[in-house]
Structures are given as structure tokens and as C-alpha cells.
Amino acid sequence: MEQRGRSITVRQDSGREWDDHYWWSHDGVRLHARIYPGPEAAAAAPPILCLPGLARNARDFEALAPHMxxxxxxxxxEFRGRGESAFAKDPMTYVxxxxxxxxxxxxxxxxIGRCVTVGTSLGGLVSMLLAAAQPGCVTGALLNDVGPELEQAGLERIRDYIGTGGSQPTWVHAARAVAELNAAVYPGYSIHDWLRFTKRTHRLTPEGRIVADYDKQIAAPLRVPHGGDAGVDLWPAYRAFGDAPVLVLRGQLSDILSAAAAKKMAKELPxxxxxxxxxxxxxxTMDEAEARAAIDAWIAELPAA
Structure with a gap:
């Protein structure tokens, strides 16, 4: 175990690919991250910072992270209220x-003065805002199905389900419930795919029930009038990436990032x-063959130092 200031790194067990790292927010929430050390030859390169979606956690990157x-x-x-990060006392800090x-x-x-970001949905919004708030910090970005323009229909769909639902008695029951909710998102999935997906997004309680692995209060800011709407023009935040390599991934069936907005994003930056x-x-999921090939090509373009 290594402790630095108020942060703690728990060294990996034999056979595990990552170290657990814990740190504290300014308002006293204990937060968690997985750190994959990477090759010694690339120690000077800006690290890749993976930022999950709204209801996701570190397991969302369990295949992609070791690959990168x-x-x-x-x-x-893991954002506050997800996975091993603690729940926030004030639910209105889930923003x-x-x-x-x-x-x-x-x-x-x-x-860390410079980093590269991989952000899914909410994680992509955080990536853009980080680039705007810390000029020069983000030297490359992957935005997974998100951008400065979001479709209202998709936002309403997310607002309707986030923070709802109860527990399930088995992983198969939970997978079937998740499949019913997300059938239009992954129409080609088999029950085995849904089980893998559910084990990334859910957890087993001490009582033996399967529940979503997040604080249901993350939905609180979405319940206020216009909750979940950007409310501001995010194009300046997107442009803050400047001349850094940016990869925009879009799901062909996405109801969040329109094809028109994605094309505009591709034209907006050099x-x-x-x-x-x-x-x-x-x-x-970024495990798809098309996504993985694009990610490998994008990593090859990133600055080495």
C-alpha cells in the first residue's frame, strides 16, 4: 500500500492487472479508480483517463483498459456514487x-499535468468540460456517443429509467430485465452478452440480491425542471480540444448523438x-471490432510526451 497526501494506492494482487487507488474530493467523498500501470517505456507519456457513463463504473472498461x-x-x-466510490451526502452534487x-x-x-481522455456519454461531457477548465491538460480525446449537441428524445429516455427499478434474485433474472430495457440499444445481443453487460453494471448485495451498481440519487439533478439538459452552449468546450487528436465514436442507432451532430464535430476540429x-x-461498449480498430489508430496518433 502506498499513501500520498490524502490518497491511497493499494498494490495489485498477483494476477490482477490494476492497482486500486482511493482519493478524497474537496467535499469529503472517498473516490475510487483503477490504475493500470502500462509499459515502463511509456512512463513519460500522458496517461489515458477513462470516464464512464452516467450509470456505469470501472467495469465498463474491463476489456478496453488492459488493451490500452x-x-x-x-x-x-469511478464517479461519486458508482462502484467503489462513496455515495455523496448531497445528491445535487451528482452533476x-x-x-x-x-x-x-x-x-x-x-x-498529472496532461492526460488523454476516453469518455462515454457523461464521461465525454466531463472530458470536454475538463479541457475547457484546464487549458492544455487534455492532449487527446475519445468521445463515445456524446458531443456538444444531444438529442432530447434520448435524454428523456435516460431520465425515465435512471434511478428506478428494484432488485433481482439471480443474474439471469437481472440480465433479462436489463435486456428488456435496452433491447433497442443492442439488438444483436444474446443472453450471454446480456449477462456480461449486466455484471458490468450491477452488483450482488450482502442479502444475495442483484441491484444496479450506483446510488439511485444520481437521478436527483435530472428530476428538477430541465434536469439533464445542457443549458449552455457546449461547442466552446468541445473546441477546447484544439489540435489534439479526437476520435468521435457514434452508435449507428444512437438516440443521443445524431449523425448530423457527429459529422459537424468531425469538421469542427483539425x-x-x-x-x-x-x-x-x-x-x-468499445469492445466492437470497428470501435477497437478505430481506438488503436487513435492511440497511435497521440503525443508521446
Whole structure:
């Protein structure tokens, strides 16, 4: 175990690919991240910071993170109220600007001045806001099915289900419930795919029930009038990536990021590239062959130092 300031790194067990790292937010919430060390030869390269979606956690990157860690260090954050990060006392802190502050606190603790971001949905919004708040910090970005323009229909769908639902008696029951809710997002999934997906997004309680692995109060800010709407023009935040390599992934069936908005994003920045992942909605898991090939090409473009 290594302790630095108010942060703690728990060294990996034999056979495990990551170290558990804990740090504290400015309002006293204990937060968690997985750190994949990466190759020693790439120690000077800006690390890749993975930022999950609204109801997701570090397991969302359980396949992608070790793949990227073959090239450089990878840090997978769990936002407050998710996974091993503690629940917030004030549910109205479950908002993007607070998540940015939590990320900055981690970067400060680890003395990281520059990083590369991989953000799914909410994580992509946090990535854009981080680039705007910390000029020069983000030297490359992957935005997974998110951008400065979001479709209202998709936002309403998320607002309707987030924070709802109860527990299930078995993983199969939970997978079937998740499949029913998300059938239009991943129409080609088998029950085995749904089980894998559910084990990334749910957890087993001490009572032996299966529940979503997040604080249901993350929905509180979405319940206020216009909750979940950006309320501000996010194009300046997107443009804050400047000439950094930017990969925009879009699910072909997405109801959050429109094809028109994605194309506009690709044209807006000099080194932005759009790749559409066929047959999936919001959001690609980034395990798809098309997504993985695009990610590998994007990593090859990232600055080495």
C-alpha cells in the first residue's frame, strides 16, 4: 500500500492487472479508480483517463483498459456514487461540474499535468468540460456517443429509467430485465452478452440480491425542471480540444448523438475523426471490432510526451 497526501494506492494482487487507488474530493467523498500501470517505456507519456457513463463504473472498461495499457498507463475513474466510490451526502452534487472537480483533485494528487481522455456519454461531457477548465491538460480525446449537441428524445429516455427499478434474485433474472430495457440499444445481443453487460453494471448485495451498481440519487439533478439538459452552449468546450487528436465514436442507432451532430464535430476540429459503430445504439461498449480498430489508430496518433 502506498499513501500520498490524502490518497491511497493499494498494490495489485498477483494476477490482477490494476492497482486500486482511493482519493478524497474537496467535499469529503472517498473516490475510487483503477490504475493500470502500462509499459515502463511509456512512463513519460500522458496517461489515458477513462470516464464512464452516467450509470456505469470501472467495469465498463474491463476489456478496453488492459488493451490500452499495453501502450501507456490507464486510469479508470469511478464517479461519486458508482462502484467503489462513496455515495455523496448531497445528491445535487451528482452533476458534471462536480465530477470535473473530482477528476482535477485526482490529477493534482497524482501530479498529472496532461492526460488523454476516453469518455462515454457523461464521461465525454466531463472530458470536454475538463479541457475547457484546464487549458492544455487534455492532449487527446475519445468521445463515445456524446458531443456538444444531444438529442432530447434520448435524454428523456435516460431520465425515465435512471434511478428506478428494484432488485433481482439471480443474474439471469437481472440480465433479462436489463435486456428488456435496452433491447433497442443492442439488438444483436444474446443472453450471454446480456449477462456480461449486466455484471458490468450491477452488483450482488450482502442479502444475495442483484441491484444496479450506483446510488439511485444520481437521478436527483435530472428530476428538477430541465434536469439533464445542457443549458449552455457546449461547442466552446468541445473546441477546447484544439489540435489534439479526437476520435468521435457514434452508435449507428444512437438516440443521443445524431449523425448530423457527429459529422459537424468531425469538421469542427483539425484532427477530429468520426467512426460509426454499426448495429448498436447509445452507447457502443468499445469492445466492437470497428470501435477497437478505430481506438488503436487513435492511440497511435497521440503525443508521446
Amino acid at each position: 495499457a499495453a501502450r501507456r498507463r490507464v486510469i479508470v475513474i 458534471p461540474l462536480t465530477y470535473v472537480q473530482d477528476v482535477v483533485a485526482l490529477l493534482d494528487e497524482l501530479a 484532427h477530429a475523426r468520426l467512426v460509426e459503430v454499426p448495429g448498436v445504439g447509445h452507447a457502443p
